[in-house]
Amino acid sequence: MSRNTPREWSYWTENKLQILSEYLPAFNVAAKKSHERIYIDLMAGRAQNISRSTGEEIAGSPRRALETSPGFTRNIFCELPQNADQLEADLRARFPRATFEVVPGDCNDTIGVTLSRYKSLSKAPTFAFIDQQAAEVHWTTLQKLAEFKSYGTKAKQWILMSPVMIARGTRGTNNAMVRKRVTQLYGTDDWLRIQRAKERRLITPKEYRAEMVNLIRYRLAEHLGYSYTHRIPMLMPNRTEIYDMVFATDHHAGDNIMRHLYKKAAQREPGMMEQAVLRAKEERIEKSGQEGLFELEPSEPKVSGEILWQPESHWDPSTRPWW
Structure with a gap:
């Protein structure tokens, strides 16, 4: 793909970015007493992005940060x-x-020098968005972000975790390289215990995904000292978690804001999923040359008003019998 070619995004990415758009102004309102507020985007992405479902342009995370008011x-x-x-x-x-x-x-190479340039502002409320694909960010980078603040609460971190992509990579031809990168992500090879449990069929694929996300939450809480961590699964049409967004904060206000937005995102997701499925059907009909023979209409959402997401505490992975 050419660097000038817009990147296509699925509805789950749009939902994630909508959460970001709603969280950033709430973060800044909560931090209004501070003269400085810092946004860090570790993997900012391409300039041009479009929706796979509609073909419309989508603003990426940098634009959303700069548009925040x-x-x-x-x-x-x-x-x-x-x-x-x-x-x-x-x-x-x-x-x-x-x-x-x-x-x-x-970013793993540049983050240290970058943060050092802002050392005089290390008391400022700071939010970091880590939008990786699988295991590109290193634990040492997350650690540097957590240690950047010299006063008050640590930098809030919002991290994409995709056990699906990790599992796919560990089966590929670059197996050894992928495993090394995953160890760098967690800062430990304990994740291999989960991997072996999956390979020995001691846990299901769904349990594997939950355990892999829990491990990063456990380490953020127990090793970096974050008071609150949350996960929200982003689901494919078959209800499989394509990835999870993990939020880590020390402040109760940030925790309350993200809890509210996660619930909104979970309610929004089924409608976005249905629109994506409908669009895919339309494209198949167009390619078959039968457009006009079928009229597809989205059905009424069956989950309106239902609470689809509830926070769950992390657990000590070493308590699992297969550990």
Whole structure:
């Protein structure tokens, strides 16, 4: 794919970004007494993105951060060199007066120097968005973010975790490299205990996904000292978790805000899922040359008003009998 080709996103990504759009202004309102507020996007992505379901343009996380009102006083966007220049040019054109920097390179290599440039602002409320695909971020990077604040609560972190992608990678030809990266993500090889339990069929695939997400939550809480962690699964049409969003915070206000938004996202998801399925059916009909013979209409949501997400505590993985 050319670097100029817009990236296609599925409805679960749109739902995730909607949560981000709703959380960022709430974060800044809660932090309104602070003169400085820092947003860090470790994997900021391409400048151009479109919806796979509708073909419409979707604003990525950097644009959403810069569009936030009230806004952040500092915005840091990390991205690989092949995309960084185009991302910066796009953002400069859209937000000529905004205060931000695009940091080219692997965020695991650049985060230390980047944070050191903002050392004088280490008391500022800080939010970090870690939108990885599988296991690109290192535990040492999460640790540096947690230790950045010299006063008050730690930097809030919102991390994409995809056991599905990890499981797929461990079966591939680059098996050894993937396993090394996953160990770097967790900062321990304890995840291999979960992997072996799955391979020996001691746990189901669903249990594997839950255990892999729990392990990062456990380490964020017990090793980095975060008071609250949450997960929300992003579901495919077959109800399989394509990935989870894990939130870590020290502050009760951030916890309450994200709880509310997670519940809204869970209620929103079935309708988005149905629209995506409907669009896929329309495309199949168009390709078959039978458009006009069928008229597809979305059904009424069957879950309106239902609470589909409830917070669950993390657990000590070593208590599992297969551990």
